[in-house]
Amino acid sequence: GQNIDQPTEMTATEGAIVQINCTYQTSGFNGLFWYQQHAGEAPTFLSYNVLDGLEEKGRFSSFLSRSKGYSYLLLKELQMKDSASYLCAVRDAGKLIFGQGTELSVKP
Amino acid sequence: DAGITQSPRYKITETGRQVTLMCHQTWSHSYMFWYRQDRGHGLRLIYYSAAADITDKGEVPDGYVVSRSKTENFPLTLESATRSQTSVYFCASRRILAGGPEGTQYFGPGTRLTVL
Numbered sequence: 001g002q003n004i005d006q007p008t009e010m011t012a013t014e015g016a017i018v019q020i021n022c023t024y025q026t027s028g029f030n031g032l033f034w035y036q037q038h039a040g041e042a043p044t045f046l047s048y049n050v051l052d053g054l055e056e057k058g059r060f061s062s063f064l065s066r067s068k069g070y071s072y073l074l075l076k077e078l079q080m081k082d083s084a085s086y087l088c089a090v091r092d093a094g095k096l097i098f099g100q101g102t103e104l105s106v107k108p
Numbered sequence: 109d110a111g112i113t114q115s116p117r118y119k120i121t122e123t124g125r126q127v128t129l130m131c132h133q134t135w136s137h138s139y140m141f142w143y144r145q146d147r148g149h150g151l152r153l154i155y156y157s158a159a160a161d162i163t164d165k166g167e168v169p170d171g172y173v174v175s176r177s178k179t180e181n182f183p184l185t186l187e188s189a190t191r192s193q194t195s196v197y198f199c200a201s202r203r204i205l206a207g208g209p210e211g212t213q214y215f216g217p218g219t220r221l222t223v224l
Binding site: 031033041042043044045048087089091094095096097098099100101 | 139141143148149150151152153156166198209211212213214215216217218
């Protein structure tokens with residue numbers, strides 16, 4: 001079966017660092033995506049990992065361990081505008097399988 | 109650069125009526141996808157299309173019909189709407205390349221559908 005798990009909600013403080021975890025069990029694996037989705041808007045692409053290790057893009061980093069079926073998204077220097085849902089998605093045979101998403105609230 | 113658009117953005121209908129949600133992309137992407145998003149379920153794939161006249165079922169296809177006569181359009185039809193189809197519907201597209209970030213899916217703004 002296909003299963004992708006993320007925490008439902010997280011809260012963090014402006015200026016802090018937060019790590020959003022994602023574990024997956026899928027029949028195939030061709031890469032892992034993170035999307036950001038603000039309330040009432042479409043998901044937008046944040047990062048992509050296909051090999052083990054860390055990918056850094058400004059304040060956002062994403063890590064992958066294929067042997068453990070594990071990824072995380074790290075957000076540094078949190079800003080109020082980072083309040084959103086963060087979706088983990090595994091690509092399997094060209095299709096994306098999404099987790100339920102993690103709703104992040106950034107407090108002043 | 110219009111990208112990917114959906115219409116209508118909001119729709120209220122009644123049980124048993126037929127409803128068609130439209131999706132249009134200007135990138136000439138080969139692949140197009142329809143998802144529904146519900147609290148507690150995340151994004152679930154309804155149907156997808158690899159090219160004009162080629163469509164295939166996703167995870168939750170029952171009660172939905174799609175067609176793709178032109179590369180740029182991918183309409184989704186609810187033949188007889190039910191309350192359980194109340195949801196937010198997203199259309200997405202990507203280029204033919206499946207590898208790397210070039211295979212990223214890009215999403216339309218969504219259609220919020222309410223079935224009374």
